Amino acid sequence: MKNIYYFIVLCTLMVSFACSKEEKLEPTEMRYDYFTISPDATDEESILRRTFYETNKIHLLFNDTLRHEQRGTYADGTPYWFTELLDLSYNITGTTDGARFTYIQDIRHKEEAVHFVETYILPHLGEGLRPYSIFLVEKMESYSYGWSETNFYNGRRCLALSTQGISDMDEEEIKEQCIDIFYSIIAGKTKYYDEELTEFIAFGAPYYGEYFSSFQSLTKPKPTAEEMYTLGFISWSSWSSYFPYESSDLTAFLKAVFYEDEDTFKTQYAEYPVILQKYDIMKEVVKKKGYIF
Template sequence: MKTKLLYIIGLWGCLSLMSCGDDDHLSPSDLDGDWYVLTDSEDPLDHLRYTVYETYGIPIFYNDTIGRQDRGVDNAGVPIIYYEILNPNYSIESSTEYAQYELSDNPEAITVGVEFIRDEIFPRLVSPKLYPRSFLLVKTLTLNAASTTASYRHEESTYRGMMTSCVSQVEEIAGMTDAEIKRMACRVAAEEYTTYLMENASSLLEAFLNVCRAEVTSVNLYALSLTTSSTPPYVANLEEYGFLSYDKETTYNPSRSQVKTVGERADVLDYVTEILTDDDDTFEAKYGSYEYVMKKYELMKTVMERLKTVLE
């Protein structure tokens, strides 16, 4: 028995030495590059993107194919070409196509889009912790794209994914007024703040979310279908319940008194957008008669102040 034990120990030791020897000769496969690194270019548009990347470390793309790599040949001698594709829908948990987009082929419009992100978006993000992995400029952006009902799909100006944040309407930016540009910039920036709040600082949102979770009524109002017979009942103005919008991915039928409220993330996004817009007078003129809207507005102000203090 003792001899057998010594033999096993000796064999294990030899295997360990062989393993260590193999490790000494390991080297990178070079199959995976860093696709998010930009290099300078003589092309004016790509040079502009590079200058923004140099400053902020975040690439701006206008093509969803962001890399190409030759990987030798297969057994039949056919070249193996790998393409790295930006996928706004990429998720560890799901592969559903939620965001659908159309790319732009207009260099002038894309140049304006890059300048928009440089001049309007990055200055509104007070910390690199808020930055997405990349930005993708697109012509159009449709959310809830997998829906079989066309009326449930809706156009948006921005969408935050794990691989990239889409910024839409790139061909329309040049024709926007200053007020429209500011509004869009606040919405894009709000996507980044909302993502950070929901994922990393959710405790800051408790008082804000509790207004619609429990304060307005004893029923949690988030993502709730309202009709005349529901509890609580349908109201013509969701502002009475503290909401600034309705769930665009479901049916809104005022003639039948039917609507669904937004979920928590969409509600946070709506209010963060308003806080970034920083126009108390206009907001109060529009919503001043709605008690819960005004309360949530003040609560979100506090949230953003506390968050910026932490991030800065």
């Protein structure tokens, strides 16, 4: 037992001695942020991007190439280049579908695109929802079982926005297009297990995923719309034999908050207090996430 004690003491002394001899640590050179504009850049695009960041604290991009540097040469003297791309589909937890795009070519259209973002997008995004960077392009496509045009791509470190046709839209058309963007951002940050949704989930907890047949008080073989509304459900499958799950219920009300007029919705479901309560809870959750109505 004494031998073990002496061994522990010896190890402690050795560690203490090593720490006392350790050289003072110095920070290494900080990695340059390739989203940031060089202070020496004076071209119109650089000034536009720098001003946007100073105003909104969000990096602005018109090109997906973050850096293109010569790192050396091959044996035959050919330069070796290193290129870092934005990589919209980057995801720390796995892989996602990709996106492809065409750049905005002239400065006037770039200025119009910035005006669109600052007028219709950013005023609705509180601090918790604002992206690290915004990538403005002319046209964009996303891949999901094939390529198709899209108005936006919400990546992990960047929100990419297509500006094609914006100048020809009236204000109402632009607002309608923006709703899809806002819904996507909020939906990505809202899960049924969030603490803010505890009260919302409590209304449906006895029914989520349960078979209709498990409840003797309901009409057989399926409950009527009146019964479903009374229980607080606004969306379910006509062919299903069981109640929706938490995630489906959440999605239905989240879409109602974004895509339906509040007065019209509350008039439609005026006789169903549970639905009205769930709607109000969901709207408050959206506000807490940082969305500004």
